[in-house]
Amino acid sequence: MRKKTLFKAELLKQVLRQTGWVSIAYFIALFFILPFQVLRRTGEDGIGYPVYPESLPEGMNPLFDYGYGLQYPFVLLAPLLMGIFLFRYLQNKGYSDFLHSLPMKRVQLFLIHIGTGVLLLAVPLLLNALLLGLLLTTGDATILYEWNDIGEWTGVLLLFSLLIYSVSVFVGMLTGMSLLQGIVAFIFLVLPEALMTLVTSNLVFYFEGFTPSYYMSAFSQEYSPVIQMFSANLGSVPGMVLMFYGIATLLFLLGAYSLYRIRPLEMAGQAVSFPKAAPVFQYLIIFCFMLVGGIFFASGPWDTWEWLIFGYVVGSLFGFLVTEMLLEKTWRIFSLRTIRNYVVFAGISAIVVFVVQLDLFGYEERLPELEDIESVYIGDHNYRSTSSATMGENMTETENILRVMNVHKYLVEHTSGNKEGRSLFLEYELEDGERVARSYVLPPGFNREDYLQEVYESREYKEMSSPIFRTGPEDVKSVEFHGGEGTSYEISDAAEIEAFYEHMREDIYSRSYSQMTSPRLLGSDVILHMKGTGLSAQADTERFQVSLYDENTAAWMKEEGFYDQVFTDIEDVEELKIVTFDQVPEGDYYEEFRTRADDGEGVETISDPDEIREILSSSLFPAPAERMVGIYFKQSQSYPMDIYGLEE
Known part of the structure; x- marks a missing residue:
């Protein structure tokens, strides 16, 4: 027993020597991004930015935005490297044979390495959290963050670090090459988003009205931790998603251990550690290359079935050749077996393409029943792909729902088949919570005025589509007007902002369809700076224009004396x-x-x-x-x- 304990202690020292530098680098990076910056800001007069909580959107944790997101690359990189270097011995046959010859079970080897990795990832976060806490008790950091912010920051970043670490370890059990482990682990982390993007971008060639951006914007930040990390504030991640990530971390670690127990030691240095898993690995990569090829060759003016199929063939052939050479470690891959494997993949793909384009579920012709519709949206763009945080409610009046359905029926019956041109986006929200979305390139015979005028001129549509109705004057910190020659004027007085809102709303209610749809080339660009603007000022603004037709607002601007300065007439x-x-x-x-x-x-x-x-x-x-x-x-x-x- 004493001998086994000695071996464990020596092994632990060796692991710390090999991977401790990752933890040290992780700590130093986070220190200079967070505690050091806090110390600098509280030590300088007037640099208490951002002030908590008045200058931040409600519920936003300022610690997640320090360094303008610079902490996130380290949160991604450190766990990936930790997983690679901890189990690097599995990629070297001599070292692997030596460690597995020690008087220890595989479960002990695995737990020592896994436990060391968790500790080395947790310590940098906990030490920086401790420093942030010390600054909170000894300095003026209370204007920057609070105690609960430290706890939330530590917990969420630790969860994301362990999730990425578990994926890195899991992938490391499947491959015998460290470089491939890092690449595949990163791909695995973005795989939900990547596959969704590839699949939806291809489905637009199969179904009229299909809207890739709608599904990608609704899906992109839900199931890919990397995309979520770099595109959203981590403090706003829903609790259910965090719970899902926690469960996924445990499952990946259990899966890694299960694979570790049966992993053949002689597969060190091989691209895939389990020969039976090689076809899955290969066909998944070929599938992705095939979809990329279809998008590449059928883009723009070449969006025809002929170019799409050509792209599928070229993309799948390229992916097949690359994976075969990677698996066989040679360029001499041509044989009856490889030709047979590709023919099998091509045959299955052809069947899938044929079945999908049949539209067995009636996607193209589907219109919801009126009694099932709770609300509807119509516009030139998919509003879910915009960055506006104050999107208005969909239209609920029966007259407008019927008008939108009438437009939808026409577009279903007169599809243009084109992928380029003026488009129209529709979305229904049904009583059961389901959403039905379609986007159409308008056919040549479509008269927008005949079908859209009554919808666009309704009060409900104007209130839905304009930020001047989606926000109130009490939500606005200042209003900035811009002219055509770079001139600007800003108002921040509450009474002036309220007067602007009153005149602007009156003008929008009186706009005709032609005034609403013609480009607003003349007038003044307006930026609403919302209250609560903190570190992400760009995300907390609303933009629109005072046009030539907005006579009440123009007259008010003249009374205030800045019309000539900012209005292009x-x-x-x-x-x-x-x-x-x-x-x-x-x-x-x-x-x-x-x-x-x-x-x-x-x-x-x-x-x-x-x-x-x-x-x-x-x-x-x-x-x-x-x-x-x-x-x-x-x-x-x-x-x-x-x-x-x-x-x-």
Whole structure:
């Protein structure tokens, strides 16, 4: 027994010597990102930023945002490296044979390494938490964070560290190469998001109305810890997700131990430790390469079935060759066996593609029943993919729901088959909580005014789509107005903000459909700075525009004396030039427009203010188009500031 204890102590020392540097580096990085920065800020006059809690959004933990997220790469890298270096002995046959010849069971070897890794990852976090606590009791750090922030920061980062560490260890049991372990572990961590992105990006070729961005935005931050770490504040991760991550950590460690018990020692140095698992590894990679190939070759103007299938063939062949060479460790891979394996994969893939495109579940033609719909959204963009934190409620009035369903029916019956062009996004929220979302490129015969005017001019739609209704004047810290020449003006007085809201809301209620849909080229850009803006100022703003048609607001701006400073009016436009092309320009349409406009041949020039107002009030749409109009402002007459398509 004494001999076994001696071996365990010596083994523990050896493990600490091999991996202790990862823990030390982890501690130093977190120290300079958090306690050191807190010490600097509390030690300087006027540098108590961010002030807690008034300057932060409700419920936000400031410790997660220190260093502008610089702590997260270390939270990802340290556990990955810990898992790689702790079990590096499994990748070296001589060292592996030596350790497994010691008078210790495999479970003891595994527990010593696993326990050391957990300890070395926990100590840097706990020490930094202790330092943050000391600063809280001895300094002025109370203006920066509170005790519960320290506890939440320590617990969440420890959970994420252990989850990443467990994945690294689990993958290490499946491969005999350290470099491959790190790469595959990272891929494994982003696999849910990566697979979702690849699959949804391909399904758009199969189903009219399919909206990849909708599903990706709803899914992306739920099941991939790496994506969640770098795209959201970790303090806002739901408790159920944290519980799921905790359970997943235990399952990965148990899975790693189960694999460790049966892992053949002679597989050190091999790409895959278990020969029977090699086909799964290979076919998963080939599948991903196939989807990437389809997206690559069928993108843009080549979005046809022929290019999609060609991309599938090229992508799968490339993935097959790469994985075969990796598994066999040679480029001499051509044999009847390899050809047979690829033919099997190609046959299965062909069957799947054929079945999917049959649309057996009626995805394309499905419309919810009116009695099942609780609310509806309609707009030019998928609002779930935007960064707005104050999205309004969907429309619930029966008249608007019926109008949206009428638009949906038309688009189902008159699908264009195009992937590029003006689009429309629809979403139904059903009584049972299910959401049905579709996005369509509008067909040539679709008259937007006939189908959308009544919806867009309704009060409910205006309240849903404009930030001036989704927020109240009491939520706003300041309102910033920007003019066309870089000029700006800001108001922060509560009475002025309330007056602006009152006039702006009145103007939006009175906007017509044409005023709402035509590009707002003239006017003033407005930025609402919301209260609670802390470290992420960009995320806590709302943007829109005071347009030429908003007469009440424009009159109020004149009364306040800053209209001329920030409002671009008709008088600021020098002229319009209209150019008609034989076909829609491809490539750099801006330069082609400018060249034709400078030549003057076949170019119509408009300089009368009334005609300019009439054209800019008509149905313009994003360029390129066969007929385009360029807007030339007086401060920059030599080139057009904006180019839009112009309807006949």
